[in-house]
Amino acid sequence: MQKLQYDVLLTQKEMIMADYYVNKNPQSNGDHEVHKSGCTHMPEEQNRILLGDFYTCFDAVKTAKTIYSTVDGCYYCCNECHNS
Numbered sequence: 212m213q214k215l216q217y218d219v220l221l222t223q224k225e226m227i228m229a230d231y232y233v234n235k236n237p238q239s240n241g242d243h244e245v246h247k248s249g250c251t252h253m254p255e256e257q258n259r260i261l262l263g264d265f266y267t268c269f270d271a272v273k274t275a276k277t278i279y280s281t282v283d284g285c286y287y288c289c290n291e292c293h294n295s
């Protein structure tokens with residue numbers, strides 16, 4: 212019972228929307244990294260574009276791809292969207 216309640220809480224927490232940003236400057240491999248608000252690897256304000264509020268990094272990456280053709284999730288804050 213305790214475990215179940217904890218799982219429900221965790222699911223709700225994951226569904227909270229967050230601001231996502233894309234780095235204007237590409238990585239050495241050409242990828243523009245997507246970051247979630249609060250990431251310690253967030254680019255400087257002048258080097259990032261606000262993508263908007265999303266539930267998942269997948270939606271944020273999809274939106275970033277309308278701006279840049281090569282996009283990747285940050286290893287630290289968007290690990291499930293990080294590919295290279």
Ligand SMILES: [Zn+2]
Pocket residue numbers: 245246247250251252253285286287288289
């Ligand atoms: Zn990040």
